Amino acid sequence: MSDRKRIHLVDDEESVRRSTSFMLRTSGYEVETYASGMIFLEKVEEARPGCILLDVRMPGMDGIKVQAELSRRCVDFPVIVLTGHGDVVTAVAAMKGGAVDFLEKPFDRGVLLDAIERSHQRLETGEHVVASGGEATRRIAMLSPREQDVLRGLVRGHPNKTIAYDLGISPRTVEVHRANAMAKLEARSLSEALRVAFAAGLDG
Structure with a gap:
């Protein structure tokens, strides 16, 4: 049995599956690829634990719906959502659904590998949020009223x-x-800022 960290790559574009899986394998990961969300859901019950790279724009069943179905089935693998048509609305939906991160194609190799490593840390430790509710609330309290207004706008998508x-x-x-x-929240990306906002119970 391989002790390499596992990636489940779900994307309907063959070129993306081929190039991304090659990059990940040469970076030391074990990669399983799936051509659609439905195919992945058919096989996920037997899948070994790993990080899910989930494309948003897929025919038949998009990534957000796949994410919701994984949650319904209590499949607790960390999810990184990928899209070539990134927008804040999709990011909010993904993060509310429990995604670890949200990356736009074409993604930077270093950014992707960093997100994957954080996902595997969560898988190993069982952590589900970047900060506790108390810590998140403390960070939010550091924001000026106008900065909080802007963050609420982002939370609304x-x-x-x-x-x-x-x-x-x-x-x-x-x-x-x-x-x-984002600087005060110690957030390096929109997804991290959203995680802090959700942990603090900040609504739109």
Whole structure:
């Protein structure tokens, strides 16, 4: 039996499965590929524990629905959601569904490997959130009222321009508040910021 960390790659594009699985195998991972969410769900009961790389835009059953079905079946493998059409709405849906991270194609190799390593740490330790509710609440309290307003807009799935319109400020000002908020939250990505917001019970 291999002791290499396992990846379940679910993507309907053969070229993506081929190139990504090659990159991951040469990085030391064991990779299983699936051409659709339905195929993966048919085999997941027998699958050995590992991180799931799950494409969002797939025919028949998209990644968010696959994620929901995994949750319904109590399959607790960490999920990293991949999309070539990334938007905040999808990121919010993925993170609310319990995704560890959200990456846009074409993704940077280093960013992907970092996300996978964090996913496997969660698999090994059983941790499900980046911060406890108390720690997340403490971080949120460090934000200015306007930074909290911007974060709430992100939690609602709104892009910067919509948040700017709703708050009566410029998109550039939203970008500044968003960057400041992420720094205070110690979040390196939108997905990390969303995890802190959800852990603190921050709603839109």
